[in-house]
Amino acid sequence: xxxxxxxxxxIFGRALRTRGQSEDVEVFGLGSSxxxxxxxxxxxxxxxxxxxxxxxxxxxxxxxxxxxxxAKGIRPGAGLVSVVxxxxxxxxxxxxxxxxxxxxxxxxxxxxxxxxxxxxxEIAISVCIIxxxxxxxxxxxxxxxxxxIMTTGLFGLAPAGLYIAMSAKKPKGPAKFATQAxxxxxxxxxxxxxxxxxxxxxxxxxxxxxxxxxxxxEMAAQSRVRFELDSLPVADGLYGxxxxxxxxxxxxxxxxxxxxxxxxxxxxxxxxxLKRRAAAMGLELCEIGRVVRGRGVYATHSGTRxxxxxxxxxxx
Amino acid sequence: xxxxxxxxxxIFGRALRTRGQSEDVEVFGLGSSxxxxxxxxxxxxxxxxxxxxxxxxxxxxxxxxxxxxxAKGIRPGAGLVSVVxxxxxxxxxxxxxxxxxxxxxxxxxxxxxxxxxxxxxEIAISVCIIxxxxxxxxxxxxxxxxxxIMTTGLFGLAPAGLYIAMSAKKPKGPAKFATQAxxxxxxxxxxxxxxxxxxxxxxxxxxxxxxxxxxxxEMAAQSRVRFELDSLPVADGLYGxxxxxxxxxxxxxxxxxxxxxxxxxxxxxxxxxLKRRAAAMGLELCEIGRVVRGRGVYATHSGTRxxxxxxxxxxx
Numbered sequence: 001x002x003x004x005x006x007x008x009x010x011i012f013g014r015a016l017r018t019r020g021q022s023e024d025v026e027v028f029g030l031g032s033s034x035x036x037x038x039x040x041x042x043x044x045x046x047x048x049x050x051x052x053x054x055x056x057x058x059x060x061x062x063x064x065x066x067x068x069x070x071a072k073g074i075r076p077g078a079g080l081v082s083v084v085x086x087x088x089x090x091x092x093x094x095x096x097x098x099x100x101x102x103x104x105x106x107x108x109x110x111x112x113x114x115x116x117x118x119x120x121x122e123i124a125i126s127v128c129i130i131x132x133x134x135x136x137x138x139x140x141x142x143x144x145x146x147x148x149i150m151t152t153g154l155f156g157l158a159p160a161g162l163y164i165a166m167s168a169k170k171p172k173g174p175a176k177f178a179t180q181a182x183x184x185x186x187x188x189x190x191x192x193x194x195x196x197x198x199x200x201x202x203x204x205x206x207x208x209x210x211x212x213x214x215x216x217x218e219m220a221a222q223s224r225v226r227f228e229l230d231s232l233p234v235a236d237g238l239y240g241x242x243x244x245x246x247x248x249x250x251x252x253x254x255x256x257x258x259x260x261x262x263x264x265x266x267x268x269x270x271x272x273x274l275k276r277r278a279a280a281m282g283l284e285l286c287e288i289g290r291v292v293r294g295r296g297v298y299a300t301h302s303g304t305r306x307x308x309x310x311x312x313x314x315x316x
Numbered sequence: 317x318x319x320x321x322x323x324x325x326x327i328f329g330r331a332l333r334t335r336g337q338s339e340d341v342e343v344f345g346l347g348s349s350x351x352x353x354x355x356x357x358x359x360x361x362x363x364x365x366x367x368x369x370x371x372x373x374x375x376x377x378x379x380x381x382x383x384x385x386x387a388k389g390i391r392p393g394a395g396l397v398s399v400v401x402x403x404x405x406x407x408x409x410x411x412x413x414x415x416x417x418x419x420x421x422x423x424x425x426x427x428x429x430x431x432x433x434x435x436x437x438e439i440a441i442s443v444c445i446i447x448x449x450x451x452x453x454x455x456x457x458x459x460x461x462x463x464x465i466m467t468t469g470l471f472g473l474a475p476a477g478l479y480i481a482m483s484a485k486k487p488k489g490p491a492k493f494a495t496q497a498x499x500x501x502x503x504x505x506x507x508x509x510x511x512x513x514x515x516x517x518x519x520x521x522x523x524x525x526x527x528x529x530x531x532x533x534e535m536a537a538q539s540r541v542r543f544e545l546d547s548l549p550v551a552d553g554l555y556g557x558x559x560x561x562x563x564x565x566x567x568x569x570x571x572x573x574x575x576x577x578x579x580x581x582x583x584x585x586x587x588x589x590l591k592r593r594a595a596a597m598g599l600e601l602c603e604i605g606r607v608v609r610g611r612g613v614y615a616t617h618s619g620t621r622x623x624x625x626x627x628x629x630x631x632x
Binding site for chain 2: 002003005006007008009011012013014015016017018020022023027028030032033035037038039040041042043045046047077078080081082083086087088089090091094095097098099101104105110112113114115116117118119122124126128130131133143240257
C-alpha cells in the first residue's frame with residue numbers, strides 16, 4: 001500500500017531518529033550560531049498545471065519555502081536550488097525557470113547562491129533556504145486557552161485557482177474572481193515581512209500550505225488544546241463561484257491547500273496592534289476563533305457546529 | 317536545442333547574478349558566522365540502475381553531497397532531505413530510502429534533521445548539507461606552478477561498475493574486479509576524514525564526480541596554470557577488464573565520472589606527511605602530476621603526450 005505524506009514523514013523520522021514534533025523549519029547549532037533551514041520541492045506532474053508558466057512555477061517553488069520561514073518569523077539568509085530537467089528542455093525554458101528563481105529571491109530579499117542540476121523524466125525544482133534562528137521562535141505547539149486564532153489571509157482562492165487551471169472548459173462565474181483565484185494559485189505571496197515583525201507576539205504558528213484544516217489540527221494537537229472557530233476566513237466571491245461550479249465552498253476553504261498564509265495564535269491584547277500593522281501592509285488579517293481547553297478543532301458556521309477534519313492536501 | 321549542464325549553470329548564474337567562479341560548496345555569512353552549504357539530487361531514471369537497491373541509492377545521494385564538503389575539508393553540520401515519490405511506492409521501499417539516508421548520516425557523522433516529501437513520476441532524492449565554513453577553505457583556483465597534483469583514490473572502477481550494472485549480459489573478466497567495481501559505483505566513500513584533517517595543505521581542490529578530466533580542466537582553468545600528468549591513477553585490474561570488454565581504459569579513467577574522490581594540489585613539502593596520513597586511513601593517495609606555467613591539462617601515458625579534454629559525465 002502506498003503510504004500517505006504523514007506516513008512517509010513517520011518512516012523517515014523513525015529511521016533518522018528525529019524524535020520530537022515536526023516544525024516548519026529545522027533548527028540546529030553551527031559553532032556558536034543557531035541556524036534554521038527548510039527545503040521544498042515542486043514537481044511538474046504534481047504541482048505545475050499545463051497553463052502555469054515555468055517562470056511562475058520556479059517562483060512558487062521559492063515562495064513555498066519562504067512560507068515556512070515566514071511562519072516562524074525568520075528572514076531567509078541564503079538559498080540553494082536544485083533543478084531536475086528532462087531531455088528536450090530548451091534554453092528558453094531553462095531561462096524562464098532561472099528568472100522565476102531570481103524574481104522570487106529579489107522579492108523576498110535574499111540571494112540564491114547556486115545549486116545543482118540533474119537529468120530526469122520531468123521538471124522538479126528543489127529549494128533550500130537557510131537563515132539565522134532568532135532567539136525566540138514560535139512553535140506549532142504553544143497555543144494557550146484564551147488565545148485568539150488568526151490567519152494572514154482569506155482562504156479558498158488558491159484551490160479555486162487550481163480548479164480553474166485544471167478545468168478543461170472555462171469555469172462559470174465572474175471573470176474577476178477567476179483572475180484573482182488563478183493569480184493566488186500561480187503567484188502566492190507568503191506574509192514574510194508581517195511575520196518577521198510580528199512573530200514575537202505569536203504563541204504558536206504554522207504555514208498553511210497543507211490546508212487550513214490540517215494546519216489547525218496540527219497546531220491544536222501539538223499545543224494540547226482545542227480550537228473553536230466562529231468565523232471561517234472565506235474569500236470574497238467564493239460562495240458564488242462554488243455554487244455556480246457545484247463545489248463545496250467549505251471544502252475549498254478548509255481542505256483545499258496550496259495557500260501560503262501563516263496561521264498563528266496570540267494573546268487578545270496583541271489584536272489591535274497586529275491588525276493595524278497588517279492593514280498598513282495591505283494584508284487581510286482574519287480573527288477566526290479562540291483557543292479553549294480540550295482537544296480537536298471545531299467550527300461553527302451558519303449556525304451549525306462541526307468538527308474540522310485533520311486532512312488536507314495530500315501529494316500521494 | 318537542449319542545453320548541457322554547464323550551459324544550465326551559466327543560464328542560472330546570469331539570472332541570479334552569481335558572478336565569480338563556481339565552487340563545490342556555496343559560502344555566505346549568517347550574522348557573525350560563515351556558513352557553507354551544498355545540494356545534490358539523485359534521480360531514478362538518470363542515476364539509479366535497476367540493479368541498485370533503494371537503500372544504496374539514498375545512501376549515495378547523501379554521499380554525493382558529502383563529497384562536496386570533503387573536497388573543501390569541511391565537516392557537515394546538518395542535513396535536510398527532500399524525496400519525490402511516485403504513486404505505487406510501498407512502505408517497504410520508503411523504509412529502504414529512509415534507512416539509506418540514516419546509514420549515510422551515521423557514516424559521515426552528522427544528523428539529517430528532516431525535510432520534505434512530494435509526489436512525482438519517479439523517485440528523486442535531494443540532499444542539502446550545511447556546515448561551518450572554516451577560516452581557510454581551499455578553492456578550485458589556487459594551484460601554483462611547482463605544486464603536486466594528487467587524487468585521494470584510483471579511477472575507473474565506478475564507471476566500470478556502472479557499465480556492469482547497465483549491461484544486459486554478464487560482463488567478461490574476473491569476478492573479483494566486477495564485485496569491487498560494482499561496490500565502488502553503488503557505495504562511494506568520499507574521503508571526508510582525510511580531507512578535513514589535510515585541507516590546510518591543499519592549494520586548490522575539487523570533488524571529482526564530474527569526471528577526472530573535467531575536474532582537472534576546471535581546476536587548471538580557474539587557477540590559470542597548466543596541469544602536466546605523468547602517472548594516471550588507473551585502478552588495478554582496469555586494463556584487463558577494459559580489454560576483455562572492448563572498452564577504452566583511459567576513457568573510463570578520465571571521462572567516466574561518478575567517482576567521489578577529491579583532486580587537490582599541494583606543495584611538494586606536504587607529500588610525505590599526506591601520504592603517511594592517507595596510508596594510515598587506508599586511502600590510496602595518488603600523485604598524478606605537476607602544476608606548471610601555461611594553460612590546459614596534458615597527460616603522458618605509455619610514452620605519448622595528449623591533451624586531456626574538458627568533458628566528463630553530462631547528465632543532459
